[in-house]
Amino acid sequence: MVKVNLTKRQKEIIDTALNLTAKGGIQNLTIRNLAENLGITEPAIYRHFKNKSEIVKTMIKNFEVAGNQKIASVSNEGITGVEKFVKSRFSLVAANPPLAKVLFSEELFMDEPEYSELLISMMHKHKNSLKVMLLKAQEDGDIRNDIEFDMLFRLIMGPVRLLIKQWGLSNAAFNLIEKGDLLWESLKKTLKS
Amino acid sequence: MVKVNLTKRQKEIIDTALNLTAKGGIQNLTIRNLAENLGITEPAIYRHFKNKSEIVKTMIKNFEVAGNQKIASVSNEGITGVEKFVKSRFSLVAANPPLAKVLFSEELFMDEPEYSELLISMMHKHKNSLKVMLLKAQEDGDIRNDIEFDMLFRLIMGPVRLLIKQWGLSNAAFNLIEKGDLLWESLKKTLKS
Amino acid sequence: MVKVNLTKRQKEIIDTALNLTAKGGIQNLTIRNLAENLGITEPAIYRHFKNKSEIVKTMIKNFEVAGNQKIASVSNEGITGVEKFVKSRFSLVAANPPLAKVLFSEELFMDEPEYSELLISMMHKHKNSLKVMLLKAQEDGDIRNDIEFDMLFRLIMGPVRLLIKQWGLSNAAFNLIEKGDLLWESLKKTLKS
Amino acid sequence: MVKVNLTKRQKEIIDTALNLTAKGGIQNLTIRNLAENLGITEPAIYRHFKNKSEIVKTMIKNFEVAGNQKIASVSNEGITGVEKFVKSRFSLVAANPPLAKVLFSEELFMDEPEYSELLISMMHKHKNSLKVMLLKAQEDGDIRNDIEFDMLFRLIMGPVRLLIKQWGLSNAAFNLIEKGDLLWESLKKTLKS
DNA sequence: AATGAATGAGGCTTCATTCAT
DNA sequence: TATGAATGAAGCCTCATTCAT
Numbered sequence: 001m002v003k004v005n006l007t008k009r010q011k012e013i014i015d016t017a018l019n020l021t022a023k024g025g026i027q028n029l030t031i032r033n034l035a036e037n038l039g040i041t042e043p044a045i046y047r048h049f050k051n052k053s054e055i056v057k058t059m060i061k062n063f064e065v066a067g068n069q070k071i072a073s074v075s076n077e078g079i080t081g082v083e084k085f086v087k088s089r090f091s092l093v094a095a096n097p098p099l100a101k102v103l104f105s106e107e108l109f110m111d112e113p114e115y116s117e118l119l120i121s122m123m124h125k126h127k128n129s130l131k132v133m134l135l136k137a138q139e140d141g142d143i144r145n146d147i148e149f150d151m152l153f154r155l156i157m158g159p160v161r162l163l164i165k166q167w168g169l170s171n172a173a174f175n176l177i178e179k180g181d182l183l184w185e186s187l188k189k190t191l192k193s
Numbered sequence: 194m195v196k197v198n199l200t201k202r203q204k205e206i207i208d209t210a211l212n213l214t215a216k217g218g219i220q221n222l223t224i225r226n227l228a229e230n231l232g233i234t235e236p237a238i239y240r241h242f243k244n245k246s247e248i249v250k251t252m253i254k255n256f257e258v259a260g261n262q263k264i265a266s267v268s269n270e271g272i273t274g275v276e277k278f279v280k281s282r283f284s285l286v287a288a289n290p291p292l293a294k295v296l297f298s299e300e301l302f303m304d305e306p307e308y309s310e311l312l313i314s315m316m317h318k319h320k321n322s323l324k325v326m327l328l329k330a331q332e333d334g335d336i337r338n339d340i341e342f343d344m345l346f347r348l349i350m351g352p353v354r355l356l357i358k359q360w361g362l363s364n365a366a367f368n369l370i371e372k373g374d375l376l377w378e379s380l381k382k383t384l385k386s
Numbered sequence: 387m388v389k390v391n392l393t394k395r396q397k398e399i400i401d402t403a404l405n406l407t408a409k410g411g412i413q414n415l416t417i418r419n420l421a422e423n424l425g426i427t428e429p430a431i432y433r434h435f436k437n438k439s440e441i442v443k444t445m446i447k448n449f450e451v452a453g454n455q456k457i458a459s460v461s462n463e464g465i466t467g468v469e470k471f472v473k474s475r476f477s478l479v480a481a482n483p484p485l486a487k488v489l490f491s492e493e494l495f496m497d498e499p500e501y502s503e504l505l506i507s508m509m510h511k512h513k514n515s516l517k518v519m520l521l522k523a524q525e526d527g528d529i530r531n532d533i534e535f536d537m538l539f540r541l542i543m544g545p546v547r548l549l550i551k552q553w554g555l556s557n558a559a560f561n562l563i564e565k566g567d568l569l570w571e572s573l574k575k576t577l578k579s
Numbered sequence: 580m581v582k583v584n585l586t587k588r589q590k591e592i593i594d595t596a597l598n599l600t601a602k603g604g605i606q607n608l609t610i611r612n613l614a615e616n617l618g619i620t621e622p623a624i625y626r627h628f629k630n631k632s633e634i635v636k637t638m639i640k641n642f643e644v645a646g647n648q649k650i651a652s653v654s655n656e657g658i659t660g661v662e663k664f665v666k667s668r669f670s671l672v673a674a675n676p677p678l679a680k681v682l683f684s685e686e687l688f689m690d691e692p693e694y695s696e697l698l699i700s701m702m703h704k705h706k707n708s709l710k711v712m713l714l715k716a717q718e719d720g721d722i723r724n725d726i727e728f729d730m731l732f733r734l735i736m737g738p739v740r741l742l743i744k745q746w747g748l749s750n751a752a753f754n755l756i757e758k759g760d761l762l763w764e765s766l767k768k769t770l771k772s
Numbered sequence: 773a774a775t776g777a778a779t780g781a782g783g784c785t786t787c788a789t790t791c792a793t
Numbered sequence: 794t795a796t797g798a799a800t801g802a803a804g805c806c807t808c809a810t811t812c813a814t
Contacts, residue, residue: 009773025303026220031809043811044774052809106362107298110218120362144382151352151379154359158351166347169299169313186344189337190383202798224784236786237799245784395794411689412606417788429790430795438788491686492748496604506748530768537738537765540745544737545730552733555685555699572730575723576769588777610805622807623778631805 006058009048012038017059022098022168026108029056053112060118063103079142081133083184085126086160090180093164100168100176104161127153144193155191159183199251202241205231210252215291215361219301222249246307253311256296272335274326276377278319279353283373286357293361293369297354320346337386348384352376392444395434398424403445408484408554412494415442439498446504449489465528467519469570471512472546476566479550486554486562490547513539530579541577545569585637588627591617596638601677601747605687608635632693639697642682658721660712662763664705665739669759672743679747679755683740706732723772734770738762 006014016037020029031052035042049055077084093099102108106123109115134152137143147155163183167176199207209230213222224245228235242248270277286292295301299316302308327345330336340348356376360369392400402423406415417438421428435441463470479485488494492509495501520538523529533541549569553562585593595616600608610631614621628634656663672678681687685702688694713731716722726734742762746755 023303025300026218027304030807032807040773041775042809043776046810047773101300101303105298105300106358107218107294108300110216110294111220116362146382147379151376154352154355154376155348155379155383158353158355159347160351162347162351162354165299169309183344183347186340186348189339190348223782225782233798234800235784236801239785240798409689411686412604413690416786418786426794427796428788429797432789433794487686487689491684492744493604493680493684494686496602496680497606502748532768533765537762540738540741540762541734541765541769544739544741545733546737548733548737548740551685555695569730569733572726572734575725576734609803611803619777620779621805622780625806626777 007048010058013045013048013055014059014062017055018062018096018098018102021059021108022101026056026111053114056109056112056115057118060109060115060122063099064122076132076136078133078140079137082130082137082143082156085130085133086156086184086187087177087180089160089164090176093167094176097168097172100164100172104164126157130156141193143191147191152191156187159187200241203251206238206241206248207252207255210248211255211289211291211295214252214301215294219249219304246305249302249305249308250311253302253308253315256292257315269325269329271326271333272330275323275330275336275349278323278326279349279377279380280373282353282357283369286360287369290361290365293357293365297357319350323349334386336384340384345384349380352380393434396444399431399434399441400445400448403441404448404482404484404488407445407494408487412442412497439500442495442498442501443504446495446501446508449485450508462518462522464519464526465523468516468523468529468542471516471519472542472570472573473563473566475546475550476562479553480562483554483558486550486558490550512543516542527579529577533577538577542573545573586627589637592624592627592634593638593641596634597641597675597677597681600638600687601680605635605690632691635688635691635694636697639688639694639701642678643701655711655715657712657719658716661709661716661722661735664709664712665735665763665766666759668739668743669755672746673755676747676751679743679751683743705736709735720772722770726770731770735766738766 013034016034017029020033020037029052031042031045034055035045038045045055049058093103106116106119109119130153131149134143134149138145143152160180160183163179164176167174167179206227209227210222213226213230224235224238227248228238231238238248242251286296299309299312302312323346324342327336327342331338336345353373353376356372357369360367360372399420402420403415406419406423415438417428417431420441421431424431431441435444479489492502492505495505516539517535520529520535524531529538546566546569549565550562553560553565592613595613596608599612599616610621610624613634614624617624624634628637672682685695685698688698709732710728713722713728717724722731739759739762742758743755746753746758
């Protein structure tokens with residue numbers, strides 16, 4: 001599903017694409033800009049990707065790469081799994097700042113259903129993984145029982161997304177990991193049984 | 194500041210612009226698309242707005258129009274003010290569904306600093322209004338004292354934004370007002386002293 | 387031939403047209419610019435002139451208005467006639483500076499044969515008037531006999547045109563009348579028998 | 580300074596641009612007209628020049644190419660230098676007739692300060708070169724001493740410009756070189772000590 | 773694996789002009 | 794005598810993509 005076998009050049013292109021999108025929206029992700037930033041000509045891009053659409057899709061799929069394993073490995077851990085997942089969002093973005101401006105920006109890719117579906121399916125995958133963990137955490141008595149899962153998901157991921165967006169909009173003006181830890185502390189306070 | 198005196202045609206244009214943007218991102222907001230959807234020719238647009246930038250900026254400013262008064266009128270009410278503000282977000286969007294796809298989508302307007310600054314200043318205005326109310330709510334003992342304002346803001350507006358985004362991405366598949374009420378109940382539970 | 391009966395508004399339009407052309411070439415002479423500078427709307431212009439072409443042609447014809455009588459009245463005076471004609475060119479322009487940038491700029495109006503023919507016919511009319519005077523001046527022994535008329539015309543009008551152009555390009559940085567007198571002195575020196 | 584390294588296509592474009600301008604003024608120099616006359620599409624132009632402005636500026640700079648060396652090589656020759664310079668103007672234009680309609684048409688480029696400055700600086704360069712030669716010619720006793728340089732410049736270049744303009748306006752109806760020789764003879768007569 | 777040259781479609785905008793009021 | 798609203802044509806330019814080399 002997730003195409004992982006990328007050549008060196010392909011990785012460079014995806015990386016540049018991410019940076020361009022983070023800097024100026026998809027409007028800024030043009031073949032010309034890509035080529036210019038890579039120091040090659042436009043037709044050269046087409047040696048590495050069939051067309052622009054493939055570039056965008058590969059870029060979106062790569063949002064996951066780092067985060068996915070994390071999810072799989074913690075899905076049966078209850079509240080510590082939730083914590084690990086939440087904090088992994090922050091470290092993923094902190095390690096690759098441009099992600100802050102696109103990771104949760106489903107609207108950026110509205111123009112092509114194919115793109116937005118990819119992103120929405122990512123969101124759903126996360127939601128399902130969190131569901132398992134949160135239900136266990138409720139069983140374990142670590143998280144209050146009087147709020148159903150869908151709402152719990154919003155109470156947790158809403159602030160996580162907002163913090164990441166604020167970090168992006170502020171151009172990384174604060175320490176995301178630290179503020180992320182604080183956020184998690186606050187979440188624990190408000191959600192404990 | 195907020196330009197409110199729009200002619201009938203200007204309102205039509207802004208309305209169409211909002212719909213186009215909601216449907217396919219700013220990529221979809223072209224003079225040609227505008228003209229086509231309005232049933233006029235492209236040059237005709239320029240009788241009503243100096244250029245595209247003015248259209249986008251007027252559109253962004255109009256995100257506020259309905260919501261602004263609400264904020265002003267409740268800014269000294271403590272927790273009921275917070276409740277009114279939060280719920281007003283849901284009714285604003287429910288009354289104008291395309292807003293769901295653009296209201297909190299700062300990334301959409303990344304390509305033009307002028308646009309994103311407008312949106313960010315809106316976000317700050319909201320934050321400041323909420324600050325007054327939340328501090329009062331803490332004084333009143335309606336909201337817990339062990340979380341500082343910045344984080345409180347994220348705990349509240351994060352889920353609000355996410356719910357609205359989900360409603361937009363689902364194409365209004367659920368009742369936003371009802372789910373919004375539920376969200377507020379959950380927030381009250383988790384944030385009370 | 388030369389349309390002299392212009393209404394007040396028509397005179398204003400022609401005057402504005404001249405100023406616009408002088409400031410930025412015919413590219414700058416647009417109906418919109420005209421209307422804006424006159425404080426009226428574009429369609430209003432068409433109450434006063436059938437179309438833009440009529441405006442340009444009237445403007446070109448008006449280059450003459452002031453100068454024409456001069457020519458007629460001096461055409462049988464020999465060298466003093468030449469002097470009067472030459473100096474009248476300088477005072478015409480000094481009294482209406484924008485003329486400096488269009489009066490001898492046949493190229494400006496190249497895009498419409500109708501326009502350039504108008505200007506060329508003006509040049510010819512001047513040439514014919516000067517011919518009478520110069521031949522008399524040669525007969526009178528006031529001007530050398532060893533140069534035929536066509537060349538004499540160039541030796542006189544070439545410097546006159548260039549001085550006026552320099553004055554225009556310099557934005558009236560020097561006193562045209564004074565420099566014009568000096569030029570005439572130099573011409574007399576070089577052309578006397 | 581003067582960009583001389585033009586590709587074959589660039590030369591074609593500049594050449595076409597010159598012809599279009601000569602035929603109908605800058606109004607006639609449009610990307611569309613250029614493309615049409617070159618038998619390519621409009622975007623193709625942009626492979627060879629960044630934008631229209633670069634085309635116009637390159638065209639203007641190229642007015643010089645042929646003439647420049649001449650100036651340099653004769654600048655210390657006194658009256659024979661002046662003669663060579665003047666006659667080189669005629670042969671430059673005769674070899675490239677469209678130049679007649681643009682070479683001395685500073686007004687054509689009034690709409691863009693950048694363009695007119697280029698042309699004015701050319702005029703000044705010529706003037707300075709001529710200054711050296713004319714002063715030497717006065718020292719040598721070849722040119723009268725009772726007229727100062729600025730006026731001498733007008734007495735010489737005024738007629739030269741006018742003859743070239745007449746040749747252009749007449750569509751090369753006479754032999755420019757011959758008439759140019761005659762003009763020089765007349766100039767020598769009138770300017771000799 | 774890359775380039776130079778080109779293209780059709782479309783982007784925003786201005787032009788002169790018209791028409792109903 | 795003027796305006797508001799509109800239009801077809803054209804202006805410059807960028808887009809993703811292709812093709813021959």
